[in-house]
Amino acid sequence: MPSSARSGRVYRRCGCRDQHNKQLGARCPRLTADPDHGTWTFAVDLPSPGRRRTLRRGGFATADAARAALRRVLDAQGGGYNADPNQTVADYLTTWLQTKALTLKPTTLVRYRDYVTGDLIPNLGRLKLDELSRRHIADFARDQIARGRGLFTLHRCLATLSSALGDAVRHDRLSRNPAHPSVLQRPASPERRIWTADEAAKFLRYCHRADPFLADLFEVLVGTGMRRGEALALHWRDIHLDQHVLYVRYTLSAINNARTVLTAPKTRSSKNWIAISPRVASAFRHRAATQGPVLPDGLVFCKPDGQPLRPQRVLDRLHQLSAEADVPRVGVHDLRHLAATLPIAAGVPLVTVSKTLRHSTLSTTANIYDHLTRQAAADAVDTIAAILTRADREAARLRWPRWLRPHRDHTSGNQEHLGTPNLRAFASA
Template sequence: MDIPSISGRRRTIRRSGFEDAFEAEPSLRRFLEGRQLGFDADPHETVGAYLTKWLKAMEFLLKPTTYTRYRTYVLCELIPVFGKLRLEELAHDHIAAYAHEQLESGRGRQAVYHCLATLSSALGTAVRTHRLPFNAAQPLPMRRPRADERVPWSAEQAVTFLAHCRDVDPAFADLFEVIIGTGLRKGEALGLQRQCVRIDDRVMYIRHTLSAIDNHELVLTAPKTKKSRNWVPLSERVAAALQRAMARSTSTDNDHVFQGTDGKPLHPAAVRRRFHELRKQAGLPHVTIHDLRHLAATLALEGNVSMAVISKTLRHSTLSTTANIYSHLTWEVAMAAVHTIEARLCLVEARARGVDVLALSRPAPNPLFSHAA
């Protein structure tokens, strides 16, 4: 059949391989319906061809870091495995077999899950645009792996780390002081601009996050979620650290608060390496820089700050996100909770027995004073 092109010339589309006209007719009808709805319903389109087109369409819709991750999964994982199959032939058993094979070979569950989730996203787009009648990757043939329970440093360990950094590398000490004191994500701290910091008002505004594309090109992108783009209050410690950092960042080439000795923004990978160097020097257990964000939340929980306030401070998208991440709480907070329950039950039982509740609440007599009497 002939179809129009952008140049105005007609171009011919030929598809063969059908046994007879009855078999070719449904494919022709499907192809014409697809053109009316705005998608290509080529009956011979392969999974590889579709994923390549989908990836190109996503390039300007996704954050650069997300697009890079999708590109890796599509080009290095999905196309080599499923690329030669016709799109309509891709079935759930193909995807399930791939998942089982990968897991049985010792591949990490997180890596396999992310590959499958990328495929599901691509096929979901095909369903929404009426290219496919259903998503063959749904339901996924494996559950989402649970994240490892994070065990952040204690307040004492955080103080030890910051003290060591001030002695060895004051510039990085200020960076980690800001992350621990506010719960910023690493990219948000590295992407912080001077004009977004108002020391006198004790507030800063999160407007960017610094990311490395392919671990090389540095780009400023939007924060992780809509609620991440918000204001963050500053304590005296954090305000002082930001003042020192801005005093050092004298380069006029950029407005980053945290800069390297060359005046350029700090590379996330370099910050990660330096963090672990300083951590090992201080003799502290392994944590990630992101765990410093969890440390900030844990310190607030131990100070009896409500979960709702912590959620606002960390700028989570929902309160349930905060509750799920920190459902384990800490030992001190959990013990305080069960002791409060115990005290309340004992008080009600005492009232039921007619015991003098006020007497129970009075402090016990000091034996030193009784002997003196």
């Protein structure tokens, strides 16, 4: 006898056939005689343009299991997502990407799409979403490593899968995320090589001779700690030399290293103002003098026709100029680290450096530049020790025995200073 669960129906059926080879389904007489015969199925009518669409899913061992699956489908319909127990990983990831396209930055969406279509769907897509397990994900990771896949790339691919499955958990589509925690430990970041102040000055001097245009850009990157995309997205209306500040409103990104787009900065705190030093202001003035007509809505660093520079070109030119200037090879983002290490090493408070870099929290700055803050911490405790040691010495100097303490000279009416030993009395004794 069919039963209902909110809406829809749950019933038992089998695969037996009649004399005409037609499947009996729920009409099989053995279903009433044998409670173990057949399996449980649910059916529910779903809203669909045009005619009615009925979703049927079977193979459940118990009626409770079928009712639970039916409830998930009904809840999913109310929440606007698919809870079909036969939904594959490929179907889910495809729908997930379409949803994320409304909120992700174009560059992030392209990266997610590459991982989903190039890696996850070909290897895991045929599995049912409900059956995807941690073992499947671990097997995928091992296979990729055996094929020589880079650990950083593989870790980002697995992070994309974890993000997608995390959304499934938040929407009650899955009870848990089999990709979290990751089956692959986050690879250790390679140690960065940051220029010294002498190396940075040497590089900038050479740039001003070899490539004055990019020298202005590198002066801004080193002098402000801006990210490459933020500097390339600067408009002249964002720069206020009279107030010694500039405002970060956009970041420039390249999709597949080809099409460039302007998007919002990396974080909410990144969209902020930055102080301008006289040296950086000089770079902006030089850029304005050599660019020609300065339009408020025009880009500061751009091609002669006003089009944006490709971020990859800046990196390539940095490597080329570094080799010519005989300084170590670094990346563009390393110039941001340089802008942090120089003031930290000079004793500028960490909170000031954090505000300059526009990190969302002070702990972010402390974690990134831990190697520098350790030295600052060592200097701080050494200073505390030195202060206490001086205090101890001063106290010891004043802590004289009672018989050495100065006494009043009643005869002369003079009084020795209480803090100074009476050495004449000590000598005569």
